[in-house]
Amino acid sequence: MWGQRQLDFDRYSGYGNSYGVRDYNRNLSAAESERELRDLLANIQAAEEEIAPQDRTGTPEGMAASIVLLEHQKIGLTWLQKMEEGTNRGGILGDDMGLGKTIQSIALIVSRPAEPIDDTVYWDNKEIYYQPPPPEKLVKTKATLVVAPVALMYQWAEEIRTKTQPSLLKVHIHHTSSKITDPEMLRRYDVVITSSTTLSGEAGDDSPRKKRPIGALFKAHFHRIILDEAHIIKNKNTKASLACASLASTYRWCLTGTPIQNSVNELYSLIRFLRIRPYCDWDEFRNKISNPMKKQRQYGTAMQRVQALLKAVCLRRTKTSTVDGKPILNLPARNVEIVHAPFSHDESTFYHALENRIRERFNAYVKAGTVMKNYSNILVLLLRLRQACCHPHLIKDFDKVTEENAPQGQKAHVEVLLDNLLEDIIRRLVEREDDIRECPICMDVGEESVILSACGHIYCRACISDFLTRQEEEDRKCPECRRPASLQNFIPVTDFNARYNKPPEADPKGKGRADGDVVEDDLSAPLDIAVPGELDDWISSSKIDRMLDIIRDVIGRREKVIIFSQFTSLLRLIEKPLNQEGIKYLMYDGSMSALERNEAVQRMTHDPSYGVMLISLKCGSLGLNLTVANHVVIMDPWWNPALENQAIDRVHRIGQRKDVFVHRLCIPDSVEDRILELQTKKKALADGALGEGDVPKLAKLGMQELMFLFRSG
Ligand SMILES: [Zn+2]
Numbered sequence: 001m002w003g004q005r006q007l008d009f010d011r012y013s014g015y016g017n018s019y020g021v022r023d024y025n026r027n028l029s030a031a032e033s034e035r036e037l038r039d040l041l042a043n044i045q046a047a048e049e050e051i052a053p054q055d056r057t058g059t060p061e062g063m064a065a066s067i068v069l070l071e072h073q074k075i076g077l078t079w080l081q082k083m084e085e086g087t088n089r090g091g092i093l094g095d096d097m098g099l100g101k102t103i104q105s106i107a108l109i110v111s112r113p114a115e116p117i118d119d120t121v122y123w124d125n126k127e128i129y130y131q132p133p134p135p136e137k138l139v140k141t142k143a144t145l146v147v148a149p150v151a152l153m154y155q156w157a158e159e160i161r162t163k164t165q166p167s168l169l170k171v172h173i174h175h176t177s178s179k180i181t182d183p184e185m186l187r188r189y190d191v192v193i194t195s196s197t198t199l200s201g202e203a204g205d206d207s208p209r210k211k212r213p214i215g216a217l218f219k220a221h222f223h224r225i226i227l228d229e230a231h232i233i234k235n236k237n238t239k240a241s242l243a244c245a246s247l248a249s250t251y252r253w254c255l256t257g258t259p260i261q262n263s264v265n266e267l268y269s270l271i272r273f274l275r276i277r278p279y280c281d282w283d284e285f286r287n288k289i290s291n292p293m294k295k296q297r298q299y300g301t302a303m304q305r306v307q308a309l310l311k312a313v314c315l316r317r318t319k320t321s322t323v324d325g326k327p328i329l330n331l332p333a334r335n336v337e338i339v340h341a342p343f344s345h346d347e348s349t350f351y352h353a354l355e356n357r358i359r360e361r362f363n364a365y366v367k368a369g370t371v372m373k374n375y376s377n378i379l380v381l382l383l384r385l386r387q388a389c390c391h392p393h394l395i396k397d398f399d400k401v402t403e404e405n406a407p408q409g410q411k412a413h414v415e416v417l418l419d420n421l422l423e424d425i426i427r428r429l430v431e432r433e434d435d436i437r438e439c440p441i442c443m444d445v446g447e448e449s450v451i452l453s454a455c456g457h458i459y460c461r462a463c464i465s466d467f468l469t470r471q472e473e474e475d476r477k478c479p480e481c482r483r484p485a486s487l488q489n490f491i492p493v494t495d496f497n498a499r500y501n502k503p504p505e506a507d508p509k510g511k512g513r514a515d516g517d518v519v520e521d522d523l524s525a526p527l528d529i530a531v532p533g534e535l536d537d538w539i540s541s542s543k544i545d546r547m548l549d550i551i552r553d554v555i556g557r558r559e560k561v562i563i564f565s566q567f568t569s570l571l572r573l574i575e576k577p578l579n580q581e582g583i584k585y586l587m588y589d590g591s592m593s594a595l596e597r598n599e600a601v602q603r604m605t606h607d608p609s610y611g612v613m614l615i616s617l618k619c620g621s622l623g624l625n626l627t628v629a630n631h632v633v634i635m636d637p638w639w640n641p642a643l644e645n646q647a648i649d650r651v652h653r654i655g656q657r658k659d660v661f662v663h664r665l666c667i668p669d670s671v672e673d674r675i676l677e678l679q680t681k682k683k684a685l686a687d688g689a690l691g692e693g694d695v696p697k698l699a700k701l702g703m704q705e706l707m708f709l710f711r712s713g
């Protein structure tokens with residue numbers, strides 16, 4: 001795709017020298033290689049030296065009046081500036097999530113603008129290129145190009161707008177309909193923000209069958225490139241990784257909290273993008289680092305090389321780092337309280353009837369020795385109990401309710417999807433031994449399970465909607481099989497079962513069946529518990545009442561609160577009393593587009609009339625900044641504490657000035673008690689294993705844990 005031309009590049013002699021090709025074959029002599037290594041090592045000393053307070057850059061003038069950089073950010077900025085002035089001309093800012101990589105980058109943009117550029121080179125429209133053109137053809141720009149995940153593009157624009165002097169920087173988001181086609185237009189902007197997918201799409205393709213010319217981003221030479229969440233290019237052979245590497249720029253930066261996740265080879269992609277010698281040469285990287293790492297006797301030396309390399313190009317601080325002997329982060333207090341919301345008499349009767357029924361079923365599985373074999377079914381039982389703690393109406397088979405209420409068009413659409421399902425997929429789904437509805441994203445069963453029509457994989461609607469929304473439309477794939485997936489092509493599992501998987505006419509109970517089958521019989525029977533109230537009539541629940549108390553109190557203090565729940569249906573129920581009381585709120589869930597989400601966050605941040613935001617816990621809120629609120633309500637506990645902590649971190653992070661209050665609602669004497677207890681046990685584990693900002697690895701519950709959760713009393 002990048003053609004056979006092997007072009008040499010030399011980024012040390014001014015403009016037009018940054019020409020990227022896949023893997024540089026520079027045939028270094030031993031002496032040359034050694035000299036480059038020495039240069040690299042010289043940079044380590046610069047970074048290692050403690051930067052004394054008087055040598056630290058202050059907050060640059062171009063920053064907004066209200067912004068004062070924190071001490072570690074001043075050190076960061078000083079380092080960023082030094083690196084640009086040195087031979088590396090860039091590097092990796094590897095700070096932990098939450099330490100302000102974005103604001104340090106913005107401070108760099110503001111403090112080191114481009115020199116007046118040579119704008120006498122115009123783009124020659126007559127020539128069509130399918131791969132990056134020679135350097136002298138490139139249009140010189142003063143712009144910093146920010147490459148970020150789709151979900152963070154708007155956040156970058158917003159951060160720049162609010163953290164710098166008004167109208168100091170002209171910013172353009174280069175995405176879908178706002179793509180610039182004429183490279184000379186890029187000259188108008190100080191910052192251009194795009195996504196890695198858009199970038200790959202513009203990289204051009206020289207293969208005879210796919211011939212596609214390059215886009216504007218590859219016709220320009222940038223002042224600086226900042227690759228946010230740079231670990232997304234860790235695979236050196238992906239389109240995005242190759243595209244980033246071939247962009248032309250004077251300075252090059254990677255932002256990532258995890259420069260290496262699984263293998264040291266991931267570092268190569270970053271080094272290639274940064275053009276750090278000698279290791280941007282794949283042969284050099286492979287011979288000196290990658291291969292020796294695999295050999296026991298050379299491992300130590302190779303590891304030292306990696307450490308030296310990282311020290312030379314990377315600045316990394318963690319949340320526990322100290323500056324001048326003081327902790328780097330001095331966040332306000334985080335007060336966590338468990339708010340007990342006892343059931344009313346009616347709720348209690350209902351819940352305990354349900355719990356007894358469910359426990360009987362669980363015990364039947366235990367007796368038959370088939371608990372783990374029926375793991376999904378057990379999770380459904382657990383789900384019903386958890387839902388019943390929130391609101392009795394949640395346990396009415398929610399799938400059915402939405403299906404009945406679904407607009408006619410949507411129903412018809414699902415019918416069409418069902419008609420067109422491939423034979424193979426139908427057979428696979430029907431012939432499954434047990435009813436696997438576990439979602440591979442959250443390892444739980446969601447309130448609504450859906451099938452992706454193209455491949456037949458099953459997820460909860462909340463998880464898969466959120467996952468796909470975070471990808472660009474043309475790039476959406478099933479996380480299990482990487483086949484194309486679309487938000488429009490979900491088939492609710494209940495609809496599938498209604499069409500293809502009708503349960504056989506029930507035999508008279510026990511007749512002609514072996515003992516072990518009793519469990520199967522019981523399962524297909526509905527739980528058959530009278531649910532209080534009509535579904536259409538609004539009734540409250542103890543939990544919702546307690547939540548409303550908290551909301552009224554918070555709003556009374558003119559503070560703001562974020563409400564998290566795993567159940568979208570609960571969030572929908574909460575809307576009713578909020579509307580009745582005239583409390584203005586915002587919704588943030590998996591079904592919203594990146595733009596809608598950003599709008600909701602902006603409104604929450606800037607509009608004082610909104611004091612409440614409802615967020616689906618399954619909607620990965622990573623990267624979201626909600627420091628405008630200082631109260632968090634966790635409506636329902638989950639056994640995995642990592643996700644909850646991540647949610648609380650949205651509010652309790654840099655920029656938070658008030659004490660933070662976390663209210664964890666819990667129904668006494670219910671499954672929630674036991675979930676909280678299980679959480680405490682798991683938390684010790686998670687704290688040890690997780691790096692900051694790591695996506696928690698969710699695991700299945702074990703037999704012992706299940707026994708514990710279904711335990712009585
Ligand atoms: Zn899920």
Ligand SMILES: [Zn+2]
Pocket residue numbers: 452455456457478479480481482483
């Ligand atoms: Zn799939």
